[in-house]
Amino acid sequence: MTAEQYLGQLKGMQRLIAMKRREAKMWREMALGSGVGYDGDRVQASASQDRMAEAIAKAVDYERSAEALTWQLINLQHDVIVKLDDMRTTDYGILLSDYYVHDMTIGDIAKEWNFSYRHVQRMKRDALKEFSEKYGDCL
DSSP: OOHHHHHHHHHHHHHHHHHHHHHHHHHHHHHHHSSOEEETTEEEOOSOHHHHHHHHHHHHHHHHHHHHHHHHHHHHHHHHHHHHHTOSSHHHHHHHIIIIISOOOHHHHHHHHTOOHHHHHHHHHHHHHHHHHHHGGGO
16 A cells, blocks of 8 residues: 555545435435425325334434444554654654645645645655655555
């Protein structure tokens, strides 16, 4: 596994957690909306309470999955942060932390650091190279 793939796991897990939370929210909303409907003078009961129970069960499954992934992400972030703190070039560790751990874009980092976009790209490339040289056997 390359340094970029190793660190990229953080972004992938963050996106997966967000997706699972969106799915859980959707299923919760479906469960809340599948009760009794009011249509003018008539009250319509739900066709089946099974749909509500199924929607609740799916929401809970997605929430549990997101929670388990969150704990995995926390553990991986801890390992990554320890490694980034131990890099020779402090700015490289900070840059990789901003990009992978804090999910900032190259553009965001360039603005914050008052560097050009291309300069931050070069720094990221060099930082990944240093990270790979230091931890390549551990990835």
